[in-house]
């Protein structure tokens with residue numbers, strides 16, 4: 651292991667140890683110590699690292715803990731956890747099969763594409779075509795592979811952000827979560843009436859992710875031309891970032907935008 655990596659792990663270990671001691675002393679002062687519940691993992695005392703010959707080594711529980719953490723932070727409900735590739739409803743003759751293949755390939759190639767300009771995917775098409783299902787199938791698969799995905803229901807989040815636009819702390823906390831997620835899933839982009847402030851908020855978010863080459867998975871009822879007519883700056887960035895896939899049940903032209 652490179653020296654720098656060793657040092658970083660040691661620093662992390664020390665930090666976690668300090669935090670852990672703090673937690674422990676809080677519990678002790680409360681006089682409510684229940685030893686059986688104190689730690690999830692006794693081997694590392696929940697620090698997810700153990701010391702071997704004065705070197706911090708990841709504990710065997712670390713991966714499980716990280717997976718739990720990823721799930722907790724994703725905001726993906728139990729119901730959405732069940733949207734998988736193997737329960738996506740399609741027939742081979744239908745256009746929707748092409749979208750399914752694109753989604754599957756995107757997932758398989760994710761890690762090699764992550765740092766590229768075109769590292770994202772957008773599903774477009776009518777209600778009920780399976781856009782959200784495919785987006786969530788990707789998210790669930792990525793999370794199992796240790797990639798953090800954060801779910802954002804466009805309409806819900808934008809409404810809450812606007813209600814709290816004067817609350818700077820809230821606004822920056824929520825925006826920060828969506829800006830900095832390793833992968834952001836935007837469900838039903840531009841659903842409903844789109845106002846000037848909706849556009850401003852989405853531009854702030856997508857522009858940040860665009861410049862930092864952070865991937866998005868988007869589902870949207872509009873096609874690319876329609877998105878561009880809503881806002882050209884947002885639309886053009888999305889086209890550059892995303893493989894754009896139409897999800898249609900009818901036998902219509904399968905068109906692919908972008909690369």
Ligand SMILES: [Zn+2]
Nearest residue numbers: 691694709711
């Ligand atoms: Zn452990």
